[in-house]
Amino acid sequence: MLLGSPQTRFALTGMDQEFVLHRAPLSQGVEIVVDAGAPMVQPGLEGAHNPIHEPLRVLDQCRTTPGIVQEVDGDTAVVVARPLLWDAGRLLLGAPEPRATRWRDDGRAFVPPPMPGQSVSLHWDFVCDVLSPRSAAALARATEHALRAANSGAPLQ
Numbered sequence: 003m004l005l006g007s008p009q010t011r012f013a014l015t016g017m018d019q020e021f022v023l024h025r026a027p028l029s030q031g032v033e034i035v036v037d038a039g040a041p042m043v044q045p046g047l048e049g050a051h052n053p054i055h056e057p058l059r060v061l062d063q064c065r066t067t068p069g070i071v072q073e074v075d076g077d078t079a080v081v082v083a084r085p086l087l088w089d090a091g092r093l094l095l096g097a098p099e100p101r102a103t104r105w106r107d108d109g110r111a112f113v114p115p116p117m118p119g120q121s122v123s124l125h126w127d128f129v130c131d132v133l134s135p136r137s138a139a140a141l142a143r144a145t146e147h148a149l150r151a152a153n154s155g156a157p158l159q
Contacts, residue, residue, distance in 0.1 A: 058086060066141065067125070068083065068123055069122055070082045071129075083101050084097065101124070101127075103129055105128070105129040116129055121137075121138040
């Protein structure tokens with residue numbers, strides 16, 4: 003679903019809460035696409051007048067990101083994950099790099115204490131799930147599919 007004007011408000015109803023997404027005025031020609039709750043930024047303009055840095059940062063943090071736990075210290079973990087990059091008008095995945103995350107906050111967590119070497123999923127800076135090899139591969143395929151669709155301008159199917 004494309005969000006129209008900068009004032010558009012779109013509500014997603016989850017199992018026990020409502021998520022409201024607001025589209026900030028980014029620049030002319032930039033759209034935020036929402037599909038199954040995962041926003042994709044589709045820049046329509048290139049060059050210095052397209053402020054892609056902030057939308058790209060938000061997109062990278064908000065997507066469900068696969069990664070590998072490198073180390074755990076208290077409530078935090080370093081997870082190696084591939085960041086989103088913007089190159090020549092296309093979204094792509096960069097080389098894996100360490101990312102500071104939390105796996106527990108104020109005693110609450112989605113997962114038991116993660117172990118180095120485990121595959122996990124991230125949302126923002128939080129470890130959300132431990133992934134089986136099959137789930138990690140499926141998430142990687144879904145990410146590649148979403149990037150192909152975003153880069154082609156085609157809707158996700």
